[in-house]
Amino acid sequence: MRQQGSNNPISFSWQRAVIKVGSALISPHGDGCKTASLLALAQFVNESRSAGKEVILVSSGAVAAGKNAFTLSHSPTLSEKQAMAAVGQTRMMANWARLFDSPTAQILLTHGDIRNRDHYLNIKGTIRELLAHGMLPVINENDSVATDELKFGDNDNLAALVALVAEADTLLICTDVDGLYNSDPRSDADAQLLRRVEKIDPQIMALAGGAGSKVGTGGMQTKLQAARKASHNGIQTIIANGFKSHTFTQLARGVVPGTLFVPPLSRGKAKKNWLMHSLRAKGWVFIDHGAAEAIANRGASLLPVGITKVEGGFNAGEAVEVIFQHEPVAIGLCQYDARTLTEIAGLNRQQIEQQLGYCSYSVAMHRDDLVLF
Numbered sequence: 001m002r003q004q005g006s007n008n009p010i011s012f013s014w015q016r017a018v019i020k021v022g023s024a025l026i027s028p029h030g031d032g033c034k035t036a037s038l039l040a041l042a043q044f045v046n047e048s049r050s051a052g053k054e055v056i057l058v059s060s061g062a063v064a065a066g067k068n069a070f071t072l073s074h075s076p077t078l079s080e081k082q083a084m085a086a087v088g089q090t091r092m093m094a095n096w097a098r099l100f101d102s103p104t105a106q107i108l109l110t111h112g113d114i115r116n117r118d119h120y121l122n123i124k125g126t127i128r129e130l131l132a133h134g135m136l137p138v139i140n141e142n143d144s145v146a147t148d149e150l151k152f153g154d155n156d157n158l159a160a161l162v163a164l165v166a167e168a169d170t171l172l173i174c175t176d177v178d179g180l181y182n183s184d185p186r187s188d189a190d191a192q193l194l195r196r197v198e199k200i201d202p203q204i205m206a207l208a209g210g211a212g213s214k215v216g217t218g219g220m221q222t223k224l225q226a227a228r229k230a231s232h233n234g235i236q237t238i239i240a241n242g243f244k245s246h247t248f249t250q251l252a253r254g255v256v257p258g259t260l261f262v263p264p265l266s267r268g269k270a271k272k273n274w275l276m277h278s279l280r281a282k283g284w285v286f287i288d289h290g291a292a293e294a295i296a297n298r299g300a301s302l303l304p305v306g307i308t309k310v311e312g313g314f315n316a317g318e319a320v321e322v323i324f325q326h327e328p329v330a331i332g333l334c335q336y337d338a339r340t341l342t343e344i345a346g347l348n349r350q351q352i353e354q355q356l357g358y359c360s361y362s363v364a365m366h367r368d369d370l371v372l373f
């Protein structure tokens with residue numbers, strides 16, 4: 001268990017963050033949506049975005065925000081919670097829209113969507129476009145069609161998966177405690193805050209207890225699972241108290257406000273390892289001189305127009321090797337399946353639209369999904 005509990009400020013930097021907001025912040029008393037606890041967070045997000053940083057929100061709280069629309073004399077059933085979420089989700093989005101300078105965009109997901117390759121690519125594409133157009137994605141579990149979250153309170157894990165899909169470098173989990181303590185601070189007055197954790201081993205996992213508030217569900221356990229997932233993929237995680245405005249003043253100054261989980265490898269290196277060592281290429285794309293120059297010297301994405309030939313039987317989202325002058329020069333994930341890519345190889349965007357009747361993606365392999373040998 002490698003960790004640091006001293007009070008020296010720990011600094012960090014980031015460019016693209018997923019910020020997960022727990023139910024307690026959305027609906028502090030479980031009686032509808034409130035903005036008071038979200039003002040400091042929203043100001044931090046607005047200022048960070050003005051400074052050129054990118055933010056994706058994963059917001060819990062639909063059930064909590066919709067609860068007081070129902071009069072029940074018993075604790076809600078699963079389907080009643082789903083109905084509450086349907087009411088609360090629109091309330092919550094209206095709340096968020098009031099707090100941000102730029103348009104907010106709602107995405108409702110299930111864990112299954114992230115496992116499904118086509119859905120995964122669509123989610124990734126949508127987030128990419130929203131960020132490129134300066135909009136703020138606000139993501140939650142699609143509670144009306146999936147119940148994992150309502151049963152297990154797993155929006156923390158969902159946030160870690162979103163961080164991966166969105167190619168974020170940072171996962172910030174805003175909750176109602178200052179970070180990870182060596183025991184649950186609600187039941188242990190002597191609990192000590194851990195400021196920096198380098199390895200999320202079983203000893204660290206064992207420190208986590210369940211949810212603390214009436215509306216929160218996963219507790220520290222799901223937050224540590226999320227931090228572990230992020231860490232494996234080179235993403236740093238911060239668990240911090242979203243109720244304290246000081247949290248956001250510190251974040252704005254590049255100081256860690258709660259517990260920082262340091263990944264063993266940078267995002268770039270972790271992704272490179274994964275692409276180069278864990279994936280088997282399912283096919284090959286052969287490229288021309290212009291495309292080779294663009295990906296090697298300008299760090300560009302690979303466009304269909306630079307592809308001269310396609311071999312193999314890969315699906316969209318699978319790994320493909322890039323060949324230039326008989327040599328493999330890169331490996332990456334292909335947006336199109338082999339058959340479609342064969343049809344559009346050598347074509348520009350307009351010609352792709354004519355050929356297919358649509359153009360799902362302007363690039364064949366996005367630069368974030370491409371590693372040069």
Ligand SMILES: Nc1ncnc2c1ncn2[C@@H]1O[C@H](COP(=O)(O)OP(=O)(O)O)[C@@H](O)[C@H]1O
Pocket residue numbers: 021022023024060153174175176177179180181182183184185186207208209210211212213215216217218219220221
């Ligand atoms: N070791 C620990 N350190 C900090 N908090 C802990 C720990 N173990 C359990 N908790 C509880 O986790 C709670 C936060 O999780 P949760 O209630 O699910 O919040 P959220 O709605 O933000 O997901 C805290 O209020 C705290 O009581």
Ligand SMILES: N[C@@H](CCC(=O)OP(=O)(O)O)C(=O)O
Pocket residue numbers: 021022023024059060061062063064085140141143149150152153154155156215216217218219
């Ligand atoms: N999708 C659910 C999320 C439930 C959940 O994970 O809550 P939390 O423990 O506060 O992150 C909702 O919006 O109510």
